[in-house]
Amino acid sequence: TYARLGGEIIASQLRDVGIDLEIIPVEWAQWLDQVFTKKDYDLTIVSHTEPNDIDIYSRKDYYFNYDNPAFDKVIADLGVTSDEAKRKELLGQAQKILADDAVVGFLYELPKIGVWDANLQGLWENAPIQANDLTKVKWSE
Structure with a gap:
């Protein structure tokens, strides 16, 4: 539903400036086939939030169709750097390139609501991604 509602909002805003869109709702399996696999789309909305997935923008066969040799080099x-300071620097460079090139438009973040036992420690109260980072989770007495 987030994609359909988001599409209606974007279509309405673009209509206000004279751009008419046709919204074509698709189910997940159809989106995977048509958009993700065949790259047959003009605009699409998808909740694409995964940790450490910045390399997807350098994949030539990925549905974004993004191509920037400078980004690919970063x-x-x-991929061959283990020094944390250097990795942080490279990630910053990669993020700047993506932002400058406006590869994708981040519209909003879906809420991530969690409920768990009070004795379970280490879960993020307001996680920035949809995935659950369990690396620091433990039971307390």
């Missing part, structure tokens, strides 16, 4: 360097 990602290649990142």
Whole structure:
């Protein structure tokens, strides 16, 4: 529903400036086939929030169709660098390139609501991604 509602909002805002869109709702399996696999779309909305997935922008077969050799070089360097300070620097460079090139438009973040036992420690109260980071989770007495 987030994609359909988001599409209606974007279509309304673009209509206000003279751009008419046709919204074509698709189910997940159809989106995977048509958009993700065949890259047959003009605009699409999808909740794409995964940790450490910045390298997807350097994949030539990915549905974004993004191509920037400078970005690819940064990602290649990142893939062979274990020094944390250098990795942080490279990730910053990669993020700046993506922002400058406006590869994707981040519209909003879906809420992530969690309920858990008070004795379970280490979960993020307001996680920045949809995935659950369990690396620091433990039971307390």
